[in-house]
Amino acid sequence: MLLTADLGFMALEPFSDAFPGRFFNVGVAEQNMVGLATGLAEAGLVPFIYSIAPFATLRPYEFIRDGPLLHNLPVRVVGVGGGMEYGQNGLSHYALEDVAVMRAQPRMTVVAPADHMQARQAVLATAGVPGPIYFRLGKDDAVVVPGLDGAFELGRIQCIRDGADAAIMAMGPIAVEALGAAELLAARGFDCAVAVVAGLNPPPSDDLAMLLSGRRLAVTVEVHYANGGLGSLVAEVVAERGMGVRLLRQCVRTMPDHLVGSQRYMERMFGLSAEQLAEAMAQELAAL
Amino acid sequence: MPITGQGLRRHILHQSKRANVGHIGSALSVADILAALYGGVLRGEPDDPDRDRFVMSKGHAALALYAALHMAGHLPQDVLDTFSRDETLLGVHPHHGLAGVDFSTGSLGQGLPMGAGAALAAKLQGSRRRVFVLLSDAECNEGSVWEAAMFAAHHQLGNLVAIVDLNHQQALGYTKDVIALEPLEDRWRAFGWDVHSVDGHDQEALAGAMAGLSAGPPHVLVAHTTFGKGVSFMESQIRWHYMPMDDQQYLAALVEIGD
Numbered sequence: 133m134l135l136t137a138d139l140g141f142m143a144l145e146p147f148s149d150a151f152p153g154r155f156f157n158v159g160v161a162e163q164n165m166v167g168l169a170t171g172l173a174e175a176g177l178v179p180f181i182y183s184i185a186p187f188a189t190l191r192p193y194e195f196i197r198d199g200p201l202l203h204n205l206p207v208r209v210v211g212v213g214g215g216m217e218y219g220q221n222g223l224s225h226y227a228l229e230d231v232a233v234m235r236a237q238p239r240m241t242v243v244a245p246a247d248h249m250q251a252r253q254a255v256l257a258t259a260g261v262p263g264p265i266y267f268r269l270g271k272d273d274a275v276v277v278p279g280l281d282g283a284f285e286l287g288r289i290q291c292i293r294d295g296a297d298a299a300i301m302a303m304g305p306i307a308v309e310a311l312g313a314a315e316l317l318a319a320r321g322f323d324c325a326v327a328v329v330a331g332l333n334p335p336p337s338d339d340l341a342m343l344l345s346g347r348r349l350a351v352t353v354e355v356h357y358a359n360g361g362l363g364s365l366v367a368e369v370v371a372e373r374g375m376g377v378r379l380l381r382q383c384v385r386t387m388p389d390h391l392v393g394s395q396r397y398m399e400r401m402f403g404l405s406a407e408q409l410a411e412a413m414a415q416e417l418a419a420l
Numbered sequence: 421m422p423i424t425g426q427g428l429r430r431h432i433l434h435q436s437k438r439a440n441v442g443h444i445g446s447a448l449s450v451a452d453i454l455a456a457l458y459g460g461v462l463r464g465e466p467d468d469p470d471r472d473r474f475v476m477s478k479g480h481a482a483l484a485l486y487a488a489l490h491m492a493g494h495l496p497q498d499v500l501d502t503f504s505r506d507e508t509l510l511g512v513h514p515h516h517g518l519a520g521v522d523f524s525t526g527s528l529g530q531g532l533p534m535g536a537g538a539a540l541a542a543k544l545q546g547s548r549r550r551v552f553v554l555l556s557d558a559e560c561n562e563g564s565v566w567e568a569a570m571f572a573a574h575h576q577l578g579n580l581v582a583i584v585d586l587n588h589q590q591a592l593g594y595t596k597d598v599i600a601l602e603p604l605e606d607r608w609r610a611f612g613w614d615v616h617s618v619d620g621h622d623q624e625a626l627a628g629a630m631a632g633l634s635a636g637p638p639h640v641l642v643a644h645t646t647f648g649k650g651v652s653f654m655e656s657q658i659r660w661h662y663m664p665m666d667d668q669q670y671l672a673a674l675v676e677i678g679d
Contacts, residue, residue: 153544159574164567167533168540171551174522175541176469195530195564202524203516 135169136182137162143212143271144182166192169207170199178206184218185211185227185268193233200264201239207264208255209234214244214268214304215355216388216398227268228384231303232360234266235333241286242333244268246307247275249282250290250330257284270305277307277328286331289339293326297417298349300326300409301340303362306399310353312406313413320410322417324351329362340369344377348420351380351413355399358383380416382409423459423491425452425623429650429677431487431500437670439504441512445648445660447484449587449620450554453643456626457552458488464549466494466520472549473522473538477531478556478585479513485521486510494520529562531555532582536568539580539638550579550634558590561599566611572638573612580638581630582613585620587647591661605642613640620645650677 133154134147148155158165162183169179181188188211189196200207211230218225235242241261245251251269258265279292289301293314302310307328314324327343329336344350350370352363363381370379384402392398399405403412421427428451436444457474464471476485486503489495495518502508509518513526523534535553542549559565572580586604588595595601609615614636616629620643633639647661648654651673665673 156540158571159567161564161567161571163529163564164533164536164571167530167564167568168537168571170523171534171537171539172541172544174473174534174538175545177541177544194527195533198524198527198530199534 133172133177133179134182135165135179137165137187139183139187162187162191163195166195166199166207170203170205173200173205173207174203178208180208180210182210182212184225185214185230186225189227189230189234189266196264197237201237204239204263206262209264209266210269211266212269213271215306217271217395219395219398220392222392223387223389226388228355228357229360230266230268231332231356231362232364235365236360239263240333241265243331244304245270245284245330246277246280246302246305246328248273249276250280250284250328253282253284254330258286268304272305275305275308278311280328284330287334287336288331289336289343290328290330291325291343292328293324295323295325297322298324298351298413299343299347300324300351300353301329301343301362301366302326302353303329303332304355306353306355306404309399309404309406309409313409316406316410317413320414322414324413332362332365335365335369337369340366341373341375344370344375347377349380349413349416350377351382353382353404353409355404356383358385378416378420380413382412421491423455423488425455425621426650426677427491428455428484428487430679431490432483433670433673433677433679435483435486435500435503437665438501440664441504442662442664443480443483443512444665445654445657446478446481446556448649448651448654449645449647450478450481450484450585451649452621452623453554453583453585453626454484454488456623456630458492459623459627461627461630462552470547470549473535473551475523475531475535475538475551475553476514476525477535477553478528478559479525482512482514485514489520528556528559529564532565532568535582536572536577536580539572539577540575542579543577548634550581552581552583552630554583554585557584557586557588557601557604558595558598560584560601560604569608569611569613576636577638578633578635581633582638582640584640584642585645586642587645589647589656589658589661593658608640608642613638616641618643621649652676
């Protein structure tokens with residue numbers, strides 16, 4: 133089933149046209165949408181509930197905890213446009229803490245695909261998960277991460293580039309910029325590995341530890357606040373396993389509450405373009 | 421033994437005294453409503469997937485629900501006696517891990533959305549099962565109640581029955597002084613619901629009002645109740661939302677309910 137809180141124009145029609153009996157626009161009421169999904173799932177149905185990422189996660193957060201999480205029911209929370217993909221729409225439409233609050237819940241499976249092919253595989257690969265899942269989706273299906281080929285496995289990371297000097301880990305479509313940074317660094321003589329981390333919870337701790345083992349520099353790239361996102365997750369693994377790797381967290385450090393612009397403009401404001409990432413990493417690598 | 425409000429009150433007083441916990445007045449307020457539900461309105465055993473669903477949205481009155489489950493034969497005395505102890509499934513608020521509890525509650529405003537989902541599921545699955553949701557009156561302060569009310573009316577969920585325990589008080593004061601609810605029945609009517617005004621302490625009238633409800637728009641029983649009903653010194657007293665009883669009060673309360 134698919135429920136939407138009155139969003140998804142030019143996105144949900146293929147489903148609603150094909151399965152009108154399984155599609156409900158519940159109106160602009162995200163809390164009720166989560167409650168409805170809980171009641172539907174208790175009866176054996178598998179509801180996907182859809183909205184822009186902050187409306188899908190932050191508004192009904194307590195309903196998600198007391199409903200699908202507490203009852204351990206297969207509700208799929210789908211938040212579209214994670215990060216700052218809604219550019220000029222401003223902070224109300226950004227999700228920069230959604231992964232943090234969702235992965236704070238031990239029972240919540242958290243998936244942030246890097247492109248639509250990985251999103252497709254992630255939905256299929258997690259179909260049997262008995263409890264709730266949060267999918268943080270990008271909204272641009274023209275984005276394709278070269279070398280990823282739609283690979284996804286829960287609890288694992290996907291390595292898309294080898295390299296001995298540093299390991300770059302990226303969450304979401306910003307992986308394209310992370311990969312671009314690795315290529316720019318290659319031209320400057322630095323050989324960097326790149327991994328896509330799409331499964332955030334359960335944490336892919338063993339894969340991350342293996343990727344970082346013996347390295348001197350780890351870099352995380354995400355359109356998310358520093359607290360609680362991918363950088364935090366990697367820091368937890370590094371600290372808990374006593375690894376001696378320097379961690380550079382490229383993320384959103386302050387609230388983007390002033391000037392707005394396109395998604396690319398906003399990401400550049402926080403140093404997340406391929407060029408800016410490469411420059412920051414080159415400085416770190418030179419200082420090692 | 422037939423399930424009666426007085427029978428439930430006896431268990432409510434016993435258990436809240438033994439556990440030394442409050443929410444007594446709220447539980448006494450809904451005793452007759454639960455007696456009506458478990459005395460014949462709800463259909464199906466707890467393990468029947470096609471049973472009627474019940475959502476105790478005002479979860480802080482869970483003790484009344486436990487007493488009803490006990491009197492209906494779903495909860496043995498030795499399990500009821502674990503209420504509020506360590507290592508119990510019978511907390512102050514109900515948990516779905518306990519057989520007979522369909523949905524966990526405790527945070528107000530979540531029961532009607534879940535109940536509307538359960539009612540929609542029954543319709544989609546072609547089932548005749550119904551969903552009953554018991555709300556407190558002050559719970560209607562929560563915006564999510566009205567989100568669900570709009571949804572249920574739009575989709576004509578006639579298999580959904582809400583019961584509002586209109587006892588006129590909330591945690592810190594009387595509803596008229598905190599957030600006025602009136603005209604409550606007109607508000608539900610304006611949201612497209614089929615509204616029934618009932619004496620919330622008349623078990624027969626409650627059962628009669630609920631018996632035939634299964635079609636048309638969603639239904640709401642505005643159950644006119646007295647907070648702390650049955651124990652005169654608790655009735656309509658704000659302090660009995662939270663206070664446990666001392667020994668003297670306990671004995672006096674038992675006398676009043678005829679135990």
